[in-house]
Amino acid sequence: MSPRPGPLNGIKVIELAGIGPGPYAGQLLADYGADVVVVDRPSNAVVPKGIDGRGKRSIVLDLKKPEAIDALLKMVAGADVLIEGLRPGVTERMGVGPDACHAINPGLIYGRMTGWGQSGPWSQMAGHDLNYIGMTGMLNAIGKKGEPPMPPLNMVGDFGGGSMLLVTGILTALIERARTGKGTVVDAAIVDGTHSLMSFVHGMAGPGLWNVERESNLLDGAAPFYRCYTTSDGKFIAVGCIEPQFFAAMMERLPIDAEAYGHQQDRGKWPEQHKMLEAVFASKTRDEWEAIFALTDACVTPVLDYVEAADHPANAERKAVVKDGKWLHPQVAPRLASHEVADGFVIATKGGDHASVLAEAGL
Template sequence: MRPLEGLLVLDFSTLLPGPLASLILAEAGADVIKVERPGRGDDMRTYDPKIGDDSANFVMLNRGKQSVVIDLKAPDAAARLQPLLAKADIVVEQFRPGVMDRLGLGYEALRTINPKLIYCSISGWGQTGPKAKVAAHDLNYMAETGVLGLSAGIDGAPVLPPVLAADVAGGALPAVMNILLALRRRDLTGEGAYLDVAMGDNLFAFTYWGLGNGFSGAGWPVPGRELVTGGTPRYQIYRTSDGRYLAAAPLEDKFWENFTRIIELPGQFCASSAEPRAVIAAVSERIGARTAAEWQQVFSGQDVCCSIVVTLEEAVNDPHVAARRLFAHKLQAGGRDLPALPIPLASIFREEASRSVAPTLGASTTALLES
């Protein structure tokens, strides 16, 4: 039995944070009903590239769910949804604060018909505070929480992150965690809960070390000068002779000693008292003398915490990934099987051989709203 079997989730969210959260709940056994607007549905459906009628993004994030179409601004929308709302265990929404209240679908309205409801609101800046209704995206959250400011390229400008950390690690994953905690509390007390999940709030955990520096009086971190921002030769990215890169993180002395010995770094640069920039330059010269493949062979089997920077395609095809069966789960889209998005859910909580599909827009409207 999957642990969330028998639970009903109504998901009013779009794009990434809410849909990823409800995907994890669905994989753990919950019945997820995606509530979409008429005509267009979730904006993610229209993105490129397409797999069949919908985007690859949409089918990756919405497999195993049902879809109902309803105009939430219609006068009878709340009444039509009431039978589902009355028996739902969880509601997920990520509108701007106040929108669901105006639609008659806010927590206070719904708790009167369903006191055990767990209602999760995912937003950028939370339900209260001066920024609560400010429009933003992932890059903005990272910019305004100091995360982006700690990254710097060669020219000193912040580096554009390739991952949507705020949406995933600041929104979707905290939403799931708090929903599960609320379910546990409901088991003990019978009470529902309102959950205010703010992506901006949750990004600060990523900078725990910088906060420790600042709050302790040791000084606020500066990009390019700290342990994990480029201030040490023991945590750097070095260019190889063939234009690839080595990610070197031999932080502890035992790894650093192995690393410097293997690359034959001159002794004056191995001591802890050596000037960091001079050491970085010396290591760069040594690493730049060989190709990525040569360094990979040299470091193979050694305790040095060094990795060649690979492409996403290379990473997907890594033998370790295959051995872990990370892409063993499949989804069906466009008439073919595709690897499903790996999600952080232990294998014991999901079906091993599942083949799931993303819902066509409004496929379950008649069955769920008009029957």
């Protein structure tokens, strides 16, 4: 398996096998042409290789054995980046921590992915996405008032605050290395990244435009013009017409008396307006509403499941999702004008590149 053509061609990445944000960060680097080698464990993986294994190579090393550690360090000597998602101190005890790796390769970017960070009183405590985002204010802001917060899958913490910020740190460090010749350690903590994602909320809260009570703000379901409604077929439509001209475009296409509805920003009428819109959107199917609002500026669109999304013309025309057998591959994002969009992907086979990777390391 050879790397995809891309701006990161020539960048060699070692990824110590894990689940969630570390592998996804490796996927993003591989999508842009980096040569990502996953060091898999001899035991069965927690989950089989999926989309986050695309464009990568895989070897199997039992890192409990000294000879495996020696092999890994030989690989490190020729690498640009190492990604690990173990608890703080584990790679140090294995003999492949930042100091050991930098002694062999001073230019290495050592990317560390954790939930709580490399330091702090909770750094050694277990956790998952829900725990991490619960400590940032993010989780408390999602869901209906008076009910428990709603888990936003694991997109916000693991992949938003985790993977995306790890990749940002790695790319930033690579730019710095080009100037200084020195590598560094990237301490990517999901709590830190999720706090960063909350910048917009903190920016609104500063001048008093956001408060901590759930479902009482512009974007958390309180506004009738920014929420989802159930349609007659039990599906959903998303209404997001915040700006007055977009709101007017929606109202023009709804059988609602504008005077009876009242002003868009009259918070005192929001409960009544919610009920009016709920009744109206329940009168037609989701697809009927899509036909009414398609190609308008009303900001009213269908809520699709991921299978429907792959086939929808708005996505299909851009090849936003590439179908390959049982897989639906999200397209490389963002797109670069200098490179063609992908027509297909190859997913690594566990241990499938063992001999070739070790030979490149001189073994």
